[in-house]
Amino acid sequence: xxxxxxxxxGDAFERVDQHLEELLTATGVRYCLLVDRKGFVLxxxxxxxxxxxxxxxxVATLVASNAAATAALANMLGERTFSxxxxxxxxxxxxxxxxxxxxxxxxxxxxxxxxGRVKVHTKKVIARLADILQELQDAPPVQLGDDFxxxxxxxxDDLFG
Amino acid sequence: xSTINFAAREINCKIVYxxxxxxxxxxxxxxxxxxVPAGLxxxxxxxxxxxxxxxxxxFLPLDLGSxxxxxxxxxLYTVPGQVxxxxxxxxxxxxxxxIVFVADSAPNRLRAxxxxxxxxxxxxxxxxIDVRDVPIVLQVNKRDIEGxxxxxxxxxxxxxxxxxxxxEATAHNGGGVFETLKTVSRLVLDRLSKNK
Numbered sequence: 001x002x003x004x005x006x007x008x009x010g011d012a013f014e015r016v017d018q019h020l021e022e023l024l025t026a027t028g029v030r031y032c033l034l035v036d037r038k039g040f041v042l043x044x045x046x047x048x049x050x051x052x053x054x055x056x057x058x059v060a061t062l063v064a065s066n067a068a069a070t071a072a073l074a075n076m077l078g079e080r081t082f083s084x085x086x087x088x089x090x091x092x093x094x095x096x097x098x099x100x101x102x103x104x105x106x107x108x109x110x111x112x113x114x115x116g117r118v119k120v121h122t123k124k125v126i127a128r129l130a131d132i133l134q135e136l137q138d139a140p141p142v143q144l145g146d147d148f149x150x151x152x153x154x155x156x157d158d159l160f161g
Numbered sequence: 162x163s164t165i166n167f168a169a170r171e172i173n174c175k176i177v178y179x180x181x182x183x184x185x186x187x188x189x190x191x192x193x194x195x196x197v198p199a200g201l202x203x204x205x206x207x208x209x210x211x212x213x214x215x216x217x218x219x220f221l222p223l224d225l226g227s228x229x230x231x232x233x234x235x236x237l238y239t240v241p242g243q244v245x246x247x248x249x250x251x252x253x254x255x256x257x258x259x260i261v262f263v264a265d266s267a268p269n270r271l272r273a274x275x276x277x278x279x280x281x282x283x284x285x286x287x288x289x290i291d292v293r294d295v296p297i298v299l300q301v302n303k304r305d306i307e308g309x310x311x312x313x314x315x316x317x318x319x320x321x322x323x324x325x326x327x328x329e330a331t332a333h334n335g336g337g338v339f340e341t342l343k344t345v346s347r348l349v350l351d352r353l354s355k356n357k
Contacts, residue, residue, distance in 0.1 A: 038256030039236065040173040055204045057222040061236065062206065065217065068252040144229070149354035151228040153347060159201070159225060160343035 012132050012139075013043065019125050019132075020045040026121045029109035034129065036103050039064035063096055063106050086115065097122055100130040171232045174349050175256050176342075179281050180263035181273035182214070182242030185302040188332040189263065190219050190239055193342060196335065197223060215241040218253050225346070235346060242277065251284045259296040259349040261341055263332075264319055266301055266309035275318040296348035299327035300341045305334075 020032045020043055030050040034042045039061035046053055053059075066085065074082045087094040095107045095118055105126060107118055178186040187207070194205045203222035210216050218238050225233040240250040262281065264274045282292045299320055301312050312329060320327070326344055330337025 038173075038175055057203045057236070058206050058220065061220050061222075065252065068255060069217075069249075072248060072252065144231075144354045146354060148229050148231075149351050152225070152233065152350040152354070155226045155228060155233070156343050156346055156350075159197070160339045160346075 012136055015132055016043050016129060017045070019128055023121055023125045027107065027109070027118050028113045029107045029118060031108040033060065033106040034099065034103055035060040035063055035106055037064055037067070042103060059106070063104055067096060067098070067104050095122070097126060099126050100133055102133050103129070105129065170230055171234065172353070173234050173236060174258040174353070175236050175238065176259045176261065176345055176349065177253060177257045178237070178239040178261045178263055179277065180242055181265055181270060181277040184242060184263045184265035184270070185332040186239040186242065186263045187215055187219050189261070189338050189341070190221050190237055192332060192335045192338045193223065193237065194221055214243065215239055217241065217249050247280065247284070250280070251287065254284055254288065257295060259345045261345050262297055262299050262319065264299060264301045264315050266303040266315065267306060268308050268310055271310060271315065271318060274315060278319045296345060296352060297325055298341055298345040298348070299325040300330045300337060301327060302330045302332050304329045304336070305331045
């Protein structure tokens with residue numbers, strides 16, 4: 001295994017969800033995603049008024065890859081890491097900040113939202129999210145069992161022939 | 162290892178297509194994209210150069226369906242094969258759950274195949290992992306080209322102990338593409354169920 005398992009469940013998941021919801025309200029951003037370093041969406045929230053979101057799998061993959069490339073650049077320049085990334089366009093902004101070593105908090109918003117406000121609120125939430133993800137490191141290993149394997153094989157047969 | 166989200170009932174697995182430049186990694190993904198029903202696949206993302214060589218990666222999310230109530234999803238990636246893009250290859254390997262090594266049957270690519278496998282071993286080792294700890298399927302591609310090398314010759318340089326499951330393929334017309342993907346998927350899910 002290259003990466004440890006990230007298994008979000010129960011109370012931890014609900015707390016992550018709650019923090020993202022609060023962040024969404026406090027900042028006024030459109031979309032708020034917690035993405036793991038492999039590029040998988042762990043949790044996401046969107047404003048009620050926001051238009052249909054872009055393909056979240058693709059967003060998460062590109063955000064994680066971009067963060068990995070940025071971290072590699074940081075190392076080459078003698079930095080441990082660059083902890084945040086901001087990409088500003090004509091109409092919208094993508095803001096990404098590390099949550100410990102495991103995840104990335106990603107916010108997408110339009111020009112009506114000041115970047116400073118987003119940064120202030122994000123930094124508060126990140127410490128709490130990092131604590132929750134740290135707790136998950138001590139969670140018991142996942143057990144799926146042989147039934148899972150049998151069911152998965154049947155699906156593979158259906159899909160791939 | 163796979164990311165499991167119990168609350169959302171999702172399991173995500175990362176499969177990476179590795180191999181020398183021009184061996185057909187992107188072609189494999191394009192075929193999967195073209196044949197899998199739209200409802201089961203997401204957008205294909207390709208970060209390529211102007212001449213369509215993979216610059217960073219190609220990406221295709223694929224829904225398998227629900228297994229024991231868990232929505233099971235594969236994220237398929239290719240890496241750039243060209244030697245000078247090793248930094249990108251290493252980044253894409255992060256968190257890999259399974260690998261398809263796509264070898265090229267062209268007579269002048271035997272050394273490139275061997276070097277790519279060595280590069281895979283080295284990149285995995287930098288993450289502290291032995292190549293034998295990751296499910297790998299060998300796909301010997303371009304079997305239809307003139308002068309294609311014998312499969313045994315290619316295996317001799319990539320997999321001399323014959324430890325890997327291998328398939329012959331002609332990815333440009335879909336030959337062997339799904340057999341390869343199905344096998345690596347099964348290996349990944351087997352490991353997941355055994356909690357390895």
